[in-house]
Amino acid sequence: MTNTLVLDVDGTLVDTNFHHAVAWFRAFRRFDITVPTWRLHRAIGMGGDKLVAAVAGEHVERERGDDLRAAWEAEFEPMLDEVRPLEGAHRLVSAALEQDFAVVLASSGKRGHVDRYVKLIDVPDVPSTSSDDVEASKPAPDLIEVALGRVGGDGRAVVVGDSVWDCEAAQRAGLPVVCLRTGGFGEAELREAGASTVYEELDRLRADLTDLPMA
Structure with missing residues (x-):
């Protein structure tokens, strides 16, 4: 049987979580709503279909949900040129493929954003998901x-992720999960949410590829 590595993208392979938090803050301010950036950051990793109501x-979701998501996209777009892969992202994916893992990127981002990240990481042949593929995003297991x-x-x-929402989605899908701290969540809360191991950086995860928990 083939081992499969299901990789989250935002905050796990590309450094976007704080960009997303700022974009959401600005989107809410367009409608004179102030949501503290710390609260927004805590929700990053949750899909946009759930984030508005959560924060x-x-x-607000009933009255402005779609408008806020459109505003977030408009605010995030100018930041795309600032997005960079996290150190070790390409090396991790390449090593997994060399070790005969099936690798797939499980992102709830916009398809255009995901395609851009795939190019940044330089893994053009790796399949990926986007928000276009499901009706319910993380923490639902659909993605x-x-x-x-x-x-x-x-x-x-x-599953490899960076947020408590990745942990919840993995558990609901019946899969083990390991996490990176690269999204800004703490080790203790990631473990409490279900992560069996928490890594500081992708290269340390890469070194443990053959020892990851599988189900």
């Missing part, structure tokens, strides 16, 4: 399930 309440389908995930698999 500002169901009434992980779609990602597994992209690589014919009939063997063992592990």
